Amino acid sequence: MNYTYFPGCTLYTKAKKLDDAGRECSRRLGFELDELPDWTCCGATFPLVNDYHIAMSGPTRILADTKEQGSDKLVALCSVCYNVLKRTNHVMRTDEERRAKITDFIERDYHGETEVLHYLQVLRDELGFDQLAEKISKPLEGLKVACYYGCLLLRPVKEIGLDSMENPTIFEDFVRALGAEPVDFPFKIECCSAFQTVHSMDLATRCSRDILNSARNCGADLVITTCPLCQFNLDDRQPEIKKADPSFEQIPVVYFTQLLALALELPVAELGFERNLIDPLPMLQAKGIGVE
Amino acid sequence: MKATISQDTVRADFVQKVAEISGENFFNCYQCGNCSAGCPSVEEMDLLPSQVVRYLQLGLVEEVKTCKSMWVCAACLMCHARCPKGVDISKIMDALRVLRLREDEHNSRIDVTDFDDDYLERAPQIAMISGYRKFLSL
Numbered sequence: 001m002n003y004t005y006f007p008g009c010t011l012y013t014k015a016k017k018l019d020d021a022g023r024e025c026s027r028r029l030g031f032e033l034d035e036l037p038d039w040t041c042c043g044a045t046f047p048l049v050n051d052y053h054i055a056m057s058g059p060t061r062i063l064a065d066t067k068e069q070g071s072d073k074l075v076a077l078c079s080v081c082y083n084v085l086k087r088t089n090h091v092m093r094t095d096e097e098r099r100a101k102i103t104d105f106i107e108r109d110y111h112g113e114t115e116v117l118h119y120l121q122v123l124r125d126e127l128g129f130d131q132l133a134e135k136i137s138k139p140l141e142g143l144k145v146a147c148y149y150g151c152l153l154l155r156p157v158k159e160i161g162l163d164s165m166e167n168p169t170i171f172e173d174f175v176r177a178l179g180a181e182p183v184d185f186p187f188k189i190e191c192c193s194a195f196q197t198v199h200s201m202d203l204a205t206r207c208s209r210d211i212l213n214s215a216r217n218c219g220a221d222l223v224i225t226t227c228p229l230c231q232f233n234l235d236d237r238q239p240e241i242k243k244a245d246p247s248f249e250q251i252p253v254v255y256f257t258q259l260l261a262l263a264l265e266l267p268v269a270e271l272g273f274e275r276n277l278i279d280p281l282p283m284l285q286a287k288g289i290g291v292e
Numbered sequence: 293m294k295a296t297i298s299q300d301t302v303r304a305d306f307v308q309k310v311a312e313i314s315g316e317n318f319f320n321c322y323q324c325g326n327c328s329a330g331c332p333s334v335e336e337m338d339l340l341p342s343q344v345v346r347y348l349q350l351g352l353v354e355e356v357k358t359c360k361s362m363w364v365c366a367a368c369l370m371c372h373a374r375c376p377k378g379v380d381i382s383k384i385m386d387a388l389r390v391l392r393l394r395e396d397e398h399n400s401r402i403d404v405t406d407f408d409d410d411y412l413e414r415a416p417q418i419a420m421i422s423g424y425r426k427f428l429s430l
Contacts, residue, residue: 009421014415043425045367045425048367049314064430080418086303147358150368151368153365155373156373158379164337165373190370191332193333195418195420196366197415197423198407198419198423199363199402199423199426200363200364200425203336203366208328210332229416229418230417232416232419236414247412
């Protein structure tokens with residue numbers, strides 16, 4: 001099975017490890033991600049006001065290009081891209097007036113035909129978590145994983161519809177398929193402060209601290225995420241949190257595709273853990289994971 | 293706080309504009325406070341999300357226009373997700389922010405030349421792009 005794939009800006013650079021592992025794992029699991037040619041940035045924020053149509057021209061062009069490729073599904077790995085593309089698609093399907101304005105502007109005929117999928121959805125709904133579990137060569141036994149959803153993967157639930165808003169399970173089911181143990185923690189759907197990190201560092205530090213403490217207090221060995229912005233906030237803020245509170249226990253924050261890659265025994269040296277501020281390898285290797 | 297409420301203030305142009313571009317009807321809100329209880333940014337806010345809506349209901353434009361809350365909203369949509377009346381406060385916050393940014397370029401909240409090389413080396417593109425969209429004059 002082939003899917004059209006939208007990597008997005010950050011996956012080519014700062015979050016390359018999310019992308020590399022995702023592409024390689026898909027090959028091993030039996031599906032191909034065909035990168036959309038000539039893609040552009042999705043804009044990284046969905047415009048919440050009704051008169052800011054220009055911000056939807058980029059994502060609409062991406063969705064229309066996918067359709068013109070002859071593909072009916074577009075897969076994203078990054079939560080931000082997924083949210084922007086899916087919400088834009090919802091507008092194109094349901095709001096005739098805005099659709100007309102945007103399609104006139106970009107000179108395309110598009111009515112929301114493309115289906116936007118997150119990579120996790122492909123694993124759950126197209127491959128199946130049972131099938132995934134069968135393909136795992138190195139079950140991650142004994143590893144306690146905090147599945148951090150954040151905001152954009154789930155909300156707004158009427159437009160995204162990936163899972164329950166308050167009690168999602170897709171991430172936990174994924175972790176179980178890898179043979180690891182998901183840890184339930186109260187802050188899993190709280191926001192990490194998102195783009196506020198470029199405006200209010202105090203807010204980013206406090207939100208990240210609350211999430212990480214919640215995960216650690218519930219027994220997690222590491223946190224997984226699908227979002228480069230969450231990964232950055234949660235990982236990058238830890239030295240600051242530690243400075244303010246020496247009793248704070250640091251915890252690695254990795255992408256879900258990196259964890260999948262470990263369970264499929266991809267070479268650890270190719271997983272880009274050197275970019276993590278809090279190195280997950282000592283903890284993983286102590287559990288017999290990622291040892292070559 | 294002493295405030296004068298009148299038909300004129302309740303129907304102020306600014307209030308109408310916020311309602312128009314957010315697409316939200318403030319009067320659906322009955323002040324249960326669920327939004328404020330779930331908001332991750334509330335510690336940094338001067339007006340709670342529910343108070344912002346209340347002030348808009350009363351047409352207290354100056355208080356709303358000068359509040360800090362719109363600038364620390366992370367648009368995580370928790371308020372909307374938990375609102376029993378379906379009011380999307382993140383849209384209202386975005387409308388306030390957009391109107392302020394459109395008024396005057398001096399309202400920009402970040403200066404892109406302030407970021408040092410070390411930060412730019414570490415920060416993902418999506419942080420910078422969404423930051424530019426949320427905090428720079430449109």
